[in-house]
Amino acid sequence: MPTTLFILKALEGRGAERMVTTLASAYVKMGHSVHVLCLEATQDMPLDANIHYHLVPYDEVFTEQNFASESKQAQAYKAVAQRIDSYVLSHIGTPDLILANIYKVNWIMAYSRLPNIINVLHTALSKQFEQQLLDMPAQTIHHLRMVYGAHPCSCVSDGARNDLLALLGNITQTTTIYNPCDAAWIQSQALLTPRIEPFGLRDKQYIVHVASFDTMKGHRDLLHAYAKTARKLPLVLIGKGRLEAEIKALVRQLNISRDVIFLGFQSNPYPFMASAALLVLTSKFEGFGYVIVEAQALGVPVISTDCPFGPRELLPNENLVAVGDIDGLARLIDKAVNARSRHTVPLNQQLLPTVIAQQYAAFALSAKASGSKD
Incomplete structure (x- = not known):
């Protein structure tokens, strides 16, 4: 039975979280062992009873973003990645597919040593980091290349993918996979x-x-x-x-x-x-x-x-x-x-969950076959 793991900050009532709950249910119907791992306990959205829920709290609050590779924030995220890796291997095993959702999780999982990770980019980086790109462009670009160059990246629209490529260059294998709609x-x-x-x-x-x-x-x-x-x-x-x-x-x-x-x-x-x-x-x-x-x-x-x-x-x-x-x-x-x-x-109709789930599985296989870093 294939194992699929979703990692996100919390089950809040936003688009990325709706994507996770919808896609997770689709993988259950496809016969996968499905797991959702959150960093915060907030749970505004319900999960299918057949989905395994995990909480690995990161317990760190940062009032300012510091992109320096040796900052306290980066060091804390490295420690969180190690905790996630240890927890996953001990409680879940080695997933066949890991979908890391939301920038904060993408940053944390850049330090992960787990295989089969795909970053899911839910927004336009040039807009999300517009102020940082104005204030400290070189540092921001360097940081984002580190985060999104760590694993293959799927973007939820062609616009978001083109924005990623224009901003950071061809730093990893990318694709567009729309969000599923059940x-x-x-x-x-x-x-x-x-x-x-x-x-x-x-x-x-x-x-x-x-x-x-x-x-x-x-x-x-x-x-x-x-x-x-x-x-x-x-x-x-x-x-x-x-x-x-x-x-x-x-x-x-x-x-x-x-x-x-x-x-x-x-x-x-x-x-x-x-x-x-x-x-x-x-x-x-x-x-x-x-x-x-x-x-x-x-x-x-x-x-x-x-x-x-x-x-x-x-x-x-x-x-x-x-x-x-x-x-x-x-x-x-x-x-x-x-x-x-x-x-x-x-x-x-190409947005139906099973169609989207199959696209993620195919992209994961393609990324693995191409030898992309994961």
């Missing part, structure tokens, strides 16, 4: 609780935005644009995060409190997505844009900023608007509300 499971979850009625919502009578309250998710642009629309439908915001109080203050400042509803984090957002008239994504940058394909799986119209890099690979031009174009976003929201069928895009 349409059947999403549709089944949409039929479960919570129901929308207790929240004062009516079917197909609201717009929804699902994202953590973080700068990159573009809540400020969304609210400024929404304030300029006809506001035929209320705007529902699902998520949590450090900027939530600031966003609520902006809603009051724009005098749109009657039309904006905050629902907080929802472990099952799909009933709210399925019943929406329109889903809007307003990110500054994305690696993929998970909610787009989830909306497609539910048959919900979806529009998005044409941010780097995922949305343009998932949606036609008429469903996209330039990042920062507040007036254009307002017009597109009104247009989509009035012509919903024109902005409904079917799900690409």
Whole structure:
């Protein structure tokens, strides 16, 4: 029985974590022994009962990133990698495939001696490290080459892969593998609780935005644009995060409190997505844009900023608007509300989990055969 291991920071309710839980379930169905190893105990997302969950806490908090190879941060991460290696070999064995998710884990696993590791790049490095590249370009490039040159790397969009290659060069074997979308499971979850009625919502009578309250998710642009629309439908915001109080203050400042509803984090957002008239994504940058394909799986119209890099690979031009174009976003929201069928895009069946799982397995074999460092 093949053994597949996913490593990530925690099971938080974000796109990378949705990718892990979806893909892990697919490997279970394919007969793999599947393990998820986290560095933090936060668990917002449930795991399939047949998936083995492991916690190897790293117990280190760093207020500043220090990329120097001998910094306290680097030394601590080397120690964490050693603990992970020891734990995996003792409790799991030698996995046939290890998917390391999120930059912090990619950095830690650069020091790992386990075989068969693939880094999964979920975002655009040039955007994620934009400030560091301005402040200390040589040190940042050197650090990122160390992190992403350590193992083969799969990127969740062509844009993210091209960004990696343009920034760091051809330092390792790379490929593009989109995030999986379990349409059947999403549709089944949409039929479960919570129901929308207790929240004062009516079917197909609201717009929804699902994202953590973080700068990159573009809540400020969304609210400024929404304030300029006809506001035929209320705007529902699902998520949590450090900027939530600031966003609520902006809603009051724009005098749109009657039309904006905050629902907080929802472990099952799909009933709210399925019943929406329109889903809007307003990110500054994305690696993929998970909610787009989830909306497609539910048959919900979806529009998005044409941010780097995922949305343009998932949606036609008429469903996209330039990042920062507040007036254009307002017009597109009104247009989509009035012509919903024109902005409904079917799900690409190549995104189904078993297809994506097979692509990772094939890439791992290719990387091994080519003699890439792993």
